[in-house]
Amino acid sequence: MTTEQTIDTLFLEERRYPPSAEFAAQANATSAIYEEDFESFWARNASERVSWFEPFSTLYEWEPPYTKWFLGGKLNVSYNCVDRHVEHGRGAKVAFHWEGEPDGDLRAITYEDLQHEVVAFANTLKELGVEKGTPVAIYMGMVPELPIAMLACTRLGAPHTVVFGGFSADSLSDRMNDMGCEVLVTQDEAWRRGTTVPLKRIADDAMSDAPGVKTCIVVRRTGNDVPMAEGRDHWYHDVRGSDDPASCPPEPMDAEDLLFLMYTSGTTAKPKGIAHTTGGYLVGAAATHYYVFDLKPDADVYWCAADVGWITGHSYIVYGPLCNGATSVMYEGTPDYPDKDRWWSIIERYGVTILYTAPTAIRSHMKWGPEHAAKHDLTSLRLLGSVGEPINPEAWVWYHENIGGERCPIVDTWWQTETGMILITPLPGVTTTKPGSATQPFPGVDAAVFSESGDEVGPGGGGYLVLKRPWPAMLRGIFGDDARYRETYWSKYDGVYFAGDGARVDEDGDFWLLGRVDDVMNVSGHRISTIEVESALVDHPEVAEAAVAARNDATTGQAIVAFVTLKGGADGSVAKLEELRNHVAQKIGPIAKPANIVFTPELPKTRSGKIMRRLLRDVAENRPLGDTTTLADPTVVEEIRDRGQAEAGKED
């Protein structure tokens, strides 16, 4: 057996955080659920977390690379997320504490309110021609009508695609054309940092390139004037249907009927429509939400601070929490508007008990300083979560101390748009956590790290993350592109899912995610992951954020270039540069010492907050920039390029 490794691992993190006895005593999970057999685990969760109109007859089928789950079962997602809670006497419970960005813009929406809203929206869609199977696009900001429209689609059995409200007209029309959408739901404008984003105008541009869209429903948010095309566009308040639940019963859907597409950008310009189906997705989202967040529906106030336009928002703002009957916070705006303590004020006012956010947000709060959180009483919090990128140990510890008051377990959850649900994560009350490690596969999930040639890498080794058996919320393919589906996920290894992430397993069998495999650097024959060098930099007390990329080098093959943001936005000196290089050498070894460092006030990020190292590579290589259409702020990379050129002389 070969034990060839494909990524060298250098960073050693030795801090350990065992669960407290108090947390463990009340936790939804115990270590026993890891012992449960895979089939009985999922069959039990399917019946405990979801109500079926007709029970399934076969748990799952696996004909690589396609899976089916809960075959023969019939269910409806809006029934599970809304009606059944009302039927069980919980209609007066708040589903969403919604907070708009403008001061005082608040709505508390109970499950009973939600039922009426969903029914009214579904009747509207129906009257405008939507039937079971009609594809609907939704292009909105974080307003209550966004989850309402999604649930209305699921009530009718109409598959949706939600396009994040920060995307351009081209992104929207591409997605609508790919899915064949006939109907678009949008809003007049969205609030963002005290100004407005003209969603309807952008939607108009998109519709001019998407002739299949015959109907557009416009929800009023800001109340400003927007153009309305006669015959095609309808104000929601003018066409709102009956809200009598009896007038619109939930459509019984097959477990394998398409629930939604979520487009995700790949290596080529054309985004992939990741397909999720009804039964498996709902069971996966609800079961993980229940165990990973230790949800107590009658006591918790849960807040996932992502945008509903991403998969995180679909699974952990809308479908998982509502299926579990949770009370959630939904916030429309940005974390620093009007002030940098907005999040902490929200947590204090609603008594939020569970917070789920991304490392990029945590690092922003670190950069702004702990004093903003310190102004508020955050003692209601009992559990914290992280998702989206590897979390640097320093950010993890900062989150633990400054937000969690050192009492809250942190769940670092690894998953993807494609996986639909969390796959690698601690279970709070059970798992001993380690800053920077997502720890263990969720019960019933079979993950491993493979070498280039497809051998399983043993403890300590780095390689490629794979999944060896299907899970209920697994993607059912790329919409309309079987060949690309097989090529992207199933061609590297036979019969196992290739996630495209580097990972290592340690002596305890815990997983450490190392970033996208395309970002791995090769210095003098050593394959080095970006996250380890970045974490060594962020470990320095003056560093807020860091991203590294490789450029070609005549001697070492590749050399590491680091892009660093200092706390408080300070400018870096030549002395600081040397200090940071030495810090990395001392932390993980001279091989990982950046050849040069560019100080920058911001890093280039996608709209969902992930660092775009591909563009930093272009900057490091002094090449023209590749595709920048998914950048949150396209000016950032130009600024970095100017600085990179100014600093080029400092390299040794």
Ligand code: 7RM
């Ligand atoms: C949920 C989401 C997926 C990619 C994935 C990873 C990275 C996400 C973590 C993480 C390390 C984590 N879906 N990623 N979570 N890396 N630790 N806890 O983000 O489709 O937008 O992105 O995100 O590279 O492949 S996504």
